[in-house]
Amino acid sequence: MLGSGRLRVVFFAISILLASLLAGTLSAAVPATVDPEQLLRRADTIKTSNHAEFAELLKQLDGETIKLSAEQQWYLRFLDAWEAAYSGDYKTATTSLNAIMDQSPSTTLRFRAGATLVNMLGIGHRYEEAFARLSQLLDQLPEVDDKEARFQGLGEAAQLYIEAGQYDLALNYANQLLAENSTGEYACKGRYLVLDARYRSGKLQDIARQFQEGIDVCVDVGGTLFANGIRADMARFEIQQGRAAAAINLLQRNYAEVLGAKYQSLISQFDALLAMAYWKDGQVALAEQFAHDAINSSIRDEYTESLTTAYELLYRIKLQQRAFAAALSWHEKYMAADKAYLNDVGTKALAYQVVKQQVQAKKLEVETLGKQNQILQLQQALDRKASETSRLYIALLLSVLVFIALWAYRIKLSQLRFMRLARRDGLTDIFNRQHFLNEAELQLQYCRRASRDACLVLIDLDHFKAINDTHGHAVGDRVLQRAVGACKAHLRSTDVFGRLGGEEFGILLPECSLEQVLARADQLRAAVASAASDGDDLGIQISASFGVACSIRSGYELHLLLVHADEALYRAKREGRNRVRVSDDGAEACHGAEVVSIERV
Known part of the structure; x- marks a missing residue:
């Protein structure tokens, strides 16, 4: 099992060496008299299943362009553009693809270049252009007979719709891809897209078995890239189910293979998942190491879920170690990455x-x-x-x-x-995380200009995971709605109330002193506790822990208020839950040496 940065470097070096040896063998094994058309077709077929051979074939063909016909040269140019995109050189890839679409005499090649460009536009965050071009491609799809072109068009449609959260549409195109290509690499990618869409939409049943079946299909046809994509989803599921050790074992068994594929997005996913799994398993040093690896392996200037996860873990680690300056620095990076990702x-x-x-x-x-x-x-x-x-x-x-x-x-x-x-949380109908942060920033700017106090309250429902595990997500959703309803009954119209994620909520109270917010927070705590047994949720008793930070100590910077309120919330959790805690430093700023806290058990 990989356990250190040194072992990771060794595995990476081994994979590079093997790729070089394979490339040399292929170069020697391919006769100079082989038909260039056969080499082009071979390269196109293996570009994801055997990327080392694919790269070597491109190198050989690029050195013999004078022997290629005009049509073959356009074909080679398309494969070179695909390789540039795979390697992360999006600028070169986009330029070549546009030239192919404008000038290539082949209708099929123009269609495939357009499908690849959809992927590039999505990566470049030009989403309206990506969806507009995808709409044009789908209109052309009934007239396309080439198997590879249809496969690519259907695959790009499914992938882009998954990223946009349109899982039913994604499943439609992924299932169509499977229906037309029931064997080989196409079946592997189709199975990967179906599993990814169902898993993200929460509709995947018997998850572990279906993941393993998808992995087996891809391994049988040499689709290691897609097999490892499924393994990433499977590891994420294991972590969510509290089986961190199983996730570590799965990821580490295939880590060297992922490094050898040199696909930066997947490497970053594996690093971030390993960091999360080691954190859940209590191996803090390894969690910190892989969190840094996830940051280093991320694509430059791209804000992804993996990067956000790495920043958040480093913040949590430094907070646990009481290295508050470092924690604050990582928290700022986490907030910026999370905001950009959302x-x-x-x-x-x-x-x-x-x-x-x-x-x-x-x-x-x-x-x-x-x-x-x-x-x-x-x-x-x-x-x-x-x-x-x-x-x-x-x-x-x-x-x-x-x-x-x-x-x-x-x-x-x-x-x-x-x-x-886009501004509301679909379950509770209060502000979602992003809109809450924006509105809170505006209120804090107003309080700063008017020299008024402002306080931030973070709320986390106690033992909520146990409720979900015992009674199911439907009951958990009703518990969240009931807790939100209890809080809303005690809020002013000027208060900013939002769901930060899962069972965590935030309230920004403008023009509210520390004494006032402590009384109001305890009122909210009591309201949540008393809203537990209204008959339809099996008499489930719920409670919440509260962390409070005030501008008199933390200032009017939202990220600092969040850090201090989060510290107070964790203290409330450690001290027994169902209580209100205020940051120690904040209490001293308002009341000298006396630490103000409210406790109800």
């Missing part, structure tokens, strides 16, 4: 909805123009024939135009509703 996720979902509405609006516009042309033609006929029947038909078409206008108005209302949903 913004990116929201932008993807919103871009999908915007492009969907634009496509519908364009279809309506085309229909409207068609109806208008019909009206003009009928008006001309009316001038010639003065036909009452024509007048009635015009009236009917005008009614259709009114209907289309009303439909366009509904689409506009729908867009406004999507913007509102």
Whole structure:
């Protein structure tokens, strides 16, 4: 098992050596007289299953371009662009793909270049362009006969819809890919996309068995990249189920293989998952090491879930070690990465909805123009024939135009509703994390300008995981809704209330002193505790722990208030839960040497 940075370097060196030896063997084994078309087809077939051989074939073909026909040179240019994208050189890849789409005489090659460009636009955060181009590709798909091109188009559609949270659409295209390609590499990637979409949407049943079946399918056909993608999801599931040791074993068994593939996104995922698993297993030093590895292996200028996880773990580790200066530094990086990642996720979902509405609006516009042309033609006929029947038909078409206008108005209302949903937590109907942070920042700026106090309260439901495990997620959801309802009954209209994630909530109370917030926090604590047994949730008793920070000590910087409130919350947890705790330093700032805290058990 890999246990240190030195072993990781050794495995990496071994994988590089093996790849070099394989490349040399392939170079010697491929005769100079082999048909270039066969080499191109071979390279295209193995580009993910045997990347070392693929790279060597490209090197050989790039050195013999003079022997290639014009069509073969375009084919080689496409494979070179694909390799650049795989290696993370997105600028070179995008330039080549655009040239292929504009100039290649092959319809199939232009389609494949467009599908690859969809992937590049998504990676470059140009989501509206990505969805717009994907819509064009899907319109062309029924006319595409080439198996590889159809596979790539369906795969990119499923992948982009998964990233946008449109799991039903993703499953539709992934299942279509499987239906057309039931064996080989295509079946492997199709199975990976189906599993990923179902797992992320919470619809995957018998998870461990289905994950293992998907891994076996990919291993049998040499699809190690997709097999390790499934293993990453499987490890994430093991960690969520509290089986950190099983996750470590799974990840470490395949770690050298992932390093050898040199796919940065997957390497960063494995590093972040290993860091989380070691943290859950109590191996803090290894957790810290792999968290740093996840940061180093992340793609430059990309904010991903893996990077956010690594920053958060390093913050937690330094906080546990009471290295508060380092904890604050990592927390700032975590907040910035988390904000950028959540913004990116929201932008993807919103871009999908915007492009969907634009496509519908364009279809309506085309229909409207068609109806208008019909009206003009009928008006001309009316001038010639003065036909009452024509007048009635015009009236009917005008009614259709009114209907289309009303439909366009509904689409506009729908867009406004999507913007509102992007700010609200779907379960509790309070602010989601990102909107809470934005609104809290605005309130703190107001309090700073007006020289008014402001306090931040962090709330965490006690033993909530046990409720989910014992009674199921449906009961857990009702418990969350009940706790939120109990809190909302005691909040002012100026208070900012949001769900930060899972069972954790935050309240920013402007124009509120420390004495006032302690009384109000205890009132909220009592309200949550008394809202436990209303009959439909099996009489489940719930409680919550509260951490309080005040601007009089922490200032008006939100990230510092969050750190201090989080410290107080963890102290409330350690001291028995169902109580309110305020940061020790904050209490001294308000009351000298006396530490203010409220406790109810």
